[in-house]
Amino acid sequence: MSQPDQEPTVPESPENVPETPLGPMCRHLRSKGMYVYTDGVDMGFDHDYDNTIYWCLKTMKSFGPDDDMVEKQSCCSTERACYQPV
Amino acid sequence: MAANSWPEQTKLINTRIPRLDGIAKASGKAKYPSDERPDGMLFGVVLYSLHPHARIKSLDTTVAEKMAGVKAIEVIAGPGKIVRYHGDDIAIVAAETEEQARDAVRAIKVEYEILPHAATELQAMAANAPEVVKGGNVRKGRAQITGKPDDAFAKADGMIEAAYSVPVVTHVCLETHGLTARWDDKNHITAWASTQAVTATANELAESNEIPVSNVTVLTEVMGGGFGSKFGADIWGTSAARLSKKVNGRPVKIFLDRIQEHLAGGNRPSASAKIKLAGTKDGKITAMVAQTHGTGGVARGAQFPLPYVYSIANFSREHSDVFVNGGNARAMRAPGHPEGCIIMESAIDDLAAKLGLDPVEIRKANLAPADFRTKIYLDEIAIGAELIGWKQNFKPRGTQKGIMRRGLGLALHQWGGGGANDKQVSCTISSDSTIELKSATQDIGTGIRTVLAIIAAEVFGLKPTDIKSNIGNSTFPPGQSSGGSTTTPSMSPPCYNACLEARDELFKKIAPSLPGSPSATDLSLADGQLLIKGQPAMSFKDACRKIGMNSISTLGKSSPGLASNGVGGVQFVDVTVDTETGVVKLNKIVAVQDSGLIIDKLTWESQVLGGVIGGLNYGMFEERIVDPTSGRMLNPDMELYQLAGASDIPEIIVHAYEPADQKKRGVIGIGEPPTIGTAAAIGNAVSNAIGVRVTHWPMTPMNVLNALAQEGKA
Numbered sequence: 030m031s032q033p034d035q036e037p038t039v040p041e042s043p044e045n046v047p048e049t050p051l052g053p054m055c056r057h058l059r060s061k062g063m064y065v066y067t068d069g070v071d072m073g074f075d076h077d078y079d080n081t082i083y084w085c086l087k088t089m090k091s092f093g094p095d096d097d098m099v100e101k102q103s104c105c106s107t108e109r110a111c112y113q114p115v
Numbered sequence: 116m117a118a119n120s121w122p123e124q125t126k127l128i129n130t131r132i133p134r135l136d137g138i139a140k141a142s143g144k145a146k147y148p149s150d151e152r153p154d155g156m157l158f159g160v161v162l163y164s165l166h167p168h169a170r171i172k173s174l175d176t177t178v179a180e181k182m183a184g185v186k187a188i189e190v191i192a193g194p195g196k197i198v199r200y201h202g203d204d205i206a207i208v209a210a211e212t213e214e215q216a217r218d219a220v221r222a223i224k225v226e227y228e229i230l231p232h233a234a235t236e237l238q239a240m241a242a243n244a245p246e247v248v249k250g251g252n253v254r255k256g257r258a259q260i261t262g263k264p265d266d267a268f269a270k271a272d273g274m275i276e277a278a279y280s281v282p283v284v285t286h287v288c289l290e291t292h293g294l295t296a297r298w299d300d301k302n303h304i305t306a307w308a309s310t311q312a313v314t315a316t317a318n319e320l321a322e323s324n325e326i327p328v329s330n331v332t333v334l335t336e337v338m339g340g341g342f343g344s345k346f347g348a349d350i351w352g353t354s355a356a357r358l359s360k361k362v363n364g365r366p367v368k369i370f371l372d373r374i375q376e377h378l379a380g381g382n383r384p385s386a387s388a389k390i391k392l393a394g395t396k397d398g399k400i401t402a403m404v405a406q407t408h409g410t411g412g413v414a415r416g417a418q419f420p421l422p423y424v425y426s427i428a429n430f431s432r433e434h435s436d437v438f439v440n441g442g443n444a445r446a447m448r449a450p451g452h453p454e455g456c457i458i459m460e461s462a463i464d465d466l467a468a469k470l471g472l473d474p475v476e477i478r479k480a481n482l483a484p485a486d487f488r489t490k491i492y493l494d495e496i497a498i499g500a501e502l503i504g505w506k507q508n509f510k511p512r513g514t515q516k517g518i519m520r521r522g523l524g525l526a527l528h529q530w531g532g533g534g535a536n537d538k539q540v541s542c543t544i545s546s547d548s549t550i551e552l553k554s555a556t557q558d559i560g561t562g563i564r565t566v567l568a569i570i571a572a573e574v575f576g577l578k579p580t581d582i583k584s585n586i587g588n589s590t591f592p593p594g595q596s597s598g599g600s601t602t603t604p605s606m607s608p609p610c611y612n613a614c615l616e617a618r619d620e621l622f623k624k625i626a627p628s629l630p631g632s633p634s635a636t637d638l639s640l641a642d643g644q645l646l647i648k649g650q651p652a653m654s655f656k657d658a659c660r661k662i663g664m665n666s667i668s669t670l671g672k673s674s675p676g677l678a679s680n681g682v683g684g685v686q687f688v689d690v691t692v693d694t695e696t697g698v699v700k701l702n703k704i705v706a707v708q709d710s711g712l713i714i715d716k717l718t719w720e721s722q723v724l725g726g727v728i729g730g731l732n733y734g735m736f737e738e739r740i741v742d743p744t745s746g747r748m749l750n751p752d753m754e755l756y757q758l759a760g761a762s763d764i765p766e767i768i769v770h771a772y773e774p775a776d777q778k779k780r781g782v783i784g785i786g787e788p789p790t791i792g793t794a795a796a797i798g799n800a801v802s803n804a805i806g807v808r809v810t811h812w813p814m815t816p817m818n819v820l821n822a823l824a825q826e827g828k829a
Contacts, residue, residue: 089350
């Protein structure tokens, strides 16, 4: 945690990354929202921020069997070694 | 036929009804999952890493395996695996007693290759920082840009530039994370879980053990808090099941101890922001530029909504998630909103001070014109201002003298709180007049067991205590996981429809056998009586006897019109600050909250009080303190991790905003909203009192004195 007397080092110029469509997610990807919003109803949240926290059902951790992070983007990629389709 | 509105006149709904399990909980009779002791149960204890970042070179369990009472060991991170934070799981021992398991854990020999760590954001963001995750420690989010901020800044009458920050706070559920798992036979598991999602936990136990989900029963009769952190089986739950299998099905209990709960049970990410905010002299905000970041440990999740609540035509925002070697974030009551609220509400308050405007008025001037919440906010602000005594007691920032200074502050918040529409509740009426509800939801603390009973009692003209309200069993009809303030709005509609349908079935079935052979539409229920054309004919009990041997059973589903989504809310805080010691005393908090139709005003009020108390802990006390050198959390216990005691909690006035048009919206969740604004309002009240902004939360003496010193006012 940055302390109040120390200037936080905020990275400059974040990429203006457009939202890109993702492939089908790995069947082991999990998040709280998957269990709560089971009917897919839009709950009115702002899509400009996504603070979803994911875990992998194979490891029950935020890192997958390949020791890489569990994230929506990478867990929808068939190129990931541990990816398994639904 | 399913209902599309709640009854206009009610006897129970929208009144104050005590919890059905209140006495059991208060007296200690309620059996929590961690209280369960199924026959033959073994105790599981977790060996966790004391290092923030290390590779396991070797792990030797041979000594531990031979120790007294030890029955099985499950290795989670074996040789070659990396542990990424203080508290990361390595192995679990199952033994006859907890003491034997702890002794065996100490006997496991682990050889580590210590890796360089980045346990704080400063460490993680430094040049040449050790890499916490592949691809770097700073993950940039999608930039937000609306309008032309630069042009708007050039034309503004005034602006502020400020930095605000709030630390990581950990989950502190009274009942720690965990479950007890038992293999009933080769294909069936029963688990007693402290979870806010019995169905999710059953799913994960089933999938991780490769058995059908219908072969798993997860039981959660009551549970000791989750706040977003108890979804799914967790590594401890799946390990308990694996250990149980190794010992031929003996139940294995794994619940974290308090230290592990702080280290690995999840946390709310930090948030830091550099803000520029500009406005006109009449208080209209014209531009905002924000650079923000936060850490969710070894996970993402540090994003938060900004701008928050207010309408700003020109803004840009850049956000980064920072990865550190720390326990990973989990959803915590209103994920992202308390952080966004603190940042936004501090900035708007500071702009009001800069422009010489009343903090109440600048907020009213910047509500979104097209948002349905705007009228709600305006009404709630007026009510809250009256209850806190704003007109009489508010003094502009910087105008107070003396050592003890009193200040007022406020903050607005918002949330969704709508329900899922695919949930079900069954209602069974038996000939002995038992009415039983069932659904695979669970009571995270919001009182859903009581809420369902109230709805049924309203329909059947009975008392809530007459209803068997059965939840907390994953084999019941599909119920809502308790997250996002969705339980009550998800479960109330199917419950109401199930009860209406069952009542109508009852009428249809018994009408021919009643005196005068009335039609089913001539029948009604009230005060424990069956009425024929409005006249009492017999007791409900006697009426049910006419059902015969087969009970009436219905399965209710949701229908439009009974629940809605989207709430506002405002909180005001009154504080006194000792400018010599930096001690902040909370004098009073006012919470004005809307949430559509309130089913039980008592449990609703309890939710708001709990939310405010959680929020004042965030505002006043909580902080995960990490030693940069060792990378360890220094305060993972209930002594050094500060929380409010009874004397720290001020008078809290809860006001339900529920005019007729609100009630017509139907049921909306209340779990999240009342915890969002409290910490922000406390910060604003402190700044109002002492005349300078305390930029770093919580409002501890150190942070208050630092702020005064930086302004040369200490």
